[in-house]
Amino acid sequence: MIVCKFGGTSVASAEQIKKVANIVKSNPDRKIVAVSAPGKRYSEDIKVTDLLIDLANSALNNGDVAGKLANVVNRYKDITDELGLDQTICDVIAKDLQERVNSDKSNKVLFIDNLKASGEDNNAKLIAAYFNSIGMKAKYVSPKDGLVVNDLPERTMALPEAYENLKDLGKGDEIVVFPGFFGYTKSGTLRTFDRGGSDITGSILAAAVKADLYENFTDVDCVFSANPTVVNDPVGITELTYREMRELSYSGFSVFHDEALMPVYRLGIPVTIKNTNNPSAPGTKIVPTRPLNGRPVTGISADSGFSILYVSKYLMNREIGFGRKLLQIIEEEHISYEHTPSGLDDISVIIRSNQLTPEAEDRIIKRVKDELHADDVHFRHGFTLIVIVGEGMRNNTGLAARATSAISRTGANIEMINQGSSEVSLVFGVMQHSENQILRALYEEFFAPITV
């Protein structure tokens, strides 16, 4: 069985939904379809979700509810008209929206969530109705039927019983159309997945039914081996492992939110990223393991906005607990870190700069001086992390030499190098202003023929 998820642009219009129907129809294994709310049809368009947020705020502030509700219904009406559906589904949607607008407003966050989630929920009803209208046996299934999530105040996550509840989904004759983005608590409160949205729903469903494949349809042909806005026409990645995808998850590779794939990762279910507008393109497949092809490097990512906390102390490496205490001070500021390269008497902590404030830096410096008696403590800013990733890098003699030589040819200085024992990634810290130049040099070294 295949679980497919269609993102916002894939279900933004009648034309797009017809493509979805063709894709689903073309493979009888596609039994479960998770859908987003209608997204943008063109770059200046407004997503249904944004219309819904606007509606929710109007309802909370006694604004123009009727007009804004009509805006939302009209978006669906445009779609149903063009799909040749009758008025029934739009009436259902209008009634549903009115009920949500009239619902309890004591918790504003939950009230807004409830309206936002209607985007996916009503789109699923519409798409199921369309499938049936063209002879594809389909049914809308509500997350109420099994997708149980935890209560506030924790971040929304599916509870273990959700997987048990949903395990027989798609086993009947009908194609299941399931709205993404939300679930219900045991007491029936709707809660949305704040990160990863519909991707998470598809991933949960694929894990619940132990799918053979989770297909994620979006509007790009594949994941690229380097940021196409920096590197001219980069090679597409046809297959990469979960681990490679994670290591590449710095900027330029944000196809999935990190957490969206957790449910399928746990079961080793492969995931494909495919293009609704070009379904015959092979796309990119994410798998637990893969055979190595000739190329050691799968992709190169780069992300700026990093700072380095530098700490030195004579005889640091003799002091059991020094590193742990340093990390504890950072943890107590609720700051996460990326890497901690070290010498014998110094350690650097690489931190995303957006987590720092001048006050937090001062507090950290003061604590490290007072509590750890460091000789020198200071922050430096303006760094980029460049990560070279590939399962084929394991045991590839000379790869670090090729990478460092390529960087040195640009004239840039390497501020930090970090290669873990996994050897699936090689991380360089460089000054931000050299980022694009280095990314191009590395791409040329590992992907393009070098023209001297």
Added chain:
Amino acid sequence: MIVCKFGGTSVASAEQIKKVANIVKSNPDRKIVAVSAPGKRYSEDIKVTDLLIDLANSALNNGDVAGKLANVVNRYKDITDELGLDQTICDVIAKDLQERVNSDKSNKVLFIDNLKASGEDNNAKLIAAYFNSIGMKAKYVSPKDGLVVNDLPERTMALPEAYENLKDLGKGDEIVVFPGFFGYTKSGTLRTFDRGGSDITGSILAAAVKADLYENFTDVDCVFSANPTVVNDPVGITELTYREMRELSYSGFSVFHDEALMPVYRLGIPVTIKNTNNPSAPGTKIVPTRPLNGRPVTGISADSGFSILYVSKYLMNREIGFGRKLLQIIEEEHISYEHTPSGLDDISVIIRSNQLTPEAEDRIIKRVKDELHADDVHFRHGFTLIVIVGEGMRNNTGLAARATSAISRTGANIEMINQGSSEVSLVFGVMQHSENQILRALYEEFFAPITV
């Protein structure tokens, strides 16, 4: 003022002590002389300290005390006879030893310490007597006069008041001869420095008098840029910074115990390592800062016997506190670590293998699995760390490329790379069996002309 310290081989015989006198005499700034106990005169010789341990054990176990005491006195007598000193000093030494043998044996450790320390103590008396006999005005000063140390059970360290007590040492006409290796608690108990011995005493005295220089006389001409048992005729290091010395302190560079130089380091007092048998050789000078010469690399050290604890977990880098908790588990096993290279979802902890037992490894693996819910946890053994060190490496574009290229030319795989933001060192983890080959390749790259 210069504080000089002479090690065991430098004061092992009359011939050697004459060299010491000549060295001290040749520079009137040499006002304080810290001395060790007589060391080996030839490779099969027994050090006085070992004779004293043997004597102490005999005294504790009702063995042959008189014979073993005579052995010790005879070592001094050989020296005094050849130096032309009369019987007085040997009588003083014999009486002193007898008193120590007769002293309280309730704490065996302190009893043995007291006898061991007599080696330095009596040698200082002898050397002061010799200096005076040849017209060099000198006086023996006991650590009782100011070198106060802490009480049991902590490891012996000089108390802050020791520096105050000793600050006027050497300001008189006489050359001060001061025994290394021990001090006294406030209540008058003798305690020895268990690590770094006489080097620590010299360093404390140099810091107390705010010396211009601390000269450490031993039996080598200099510190070498690489281990001379692996690299043929390596270049000697004429000058290096404290930081370079520390980074090189893995095997092959163990001239000082790490902690011995702490007192002089704090005050930025330069230290020279010189050869008693070749005092005109320039030796190696350790300084707070130094001008850069043409060569970016100062030295290359290599040490085997490292293990890697590898931990991976999907989404590890999203989890604030993961690294800290991992290091805490290791700390609770009283294990220190060297480096922690990391990827996004994995972290490796480099540990000296001699700290690990199969039981400790099992406990760590179990805790990391149970408490941190890691996906994979395992140990790997048999690694060497190779460290390239040099103040000139800072901002030296292309240095990492040269180093990694040199390693890859040997055909060896690089398991780990760690370059901190300090850029004074570059650390490689490699398999132990490639160690010597890589050390030679790196030496050739950075020190010797490459002959292709």
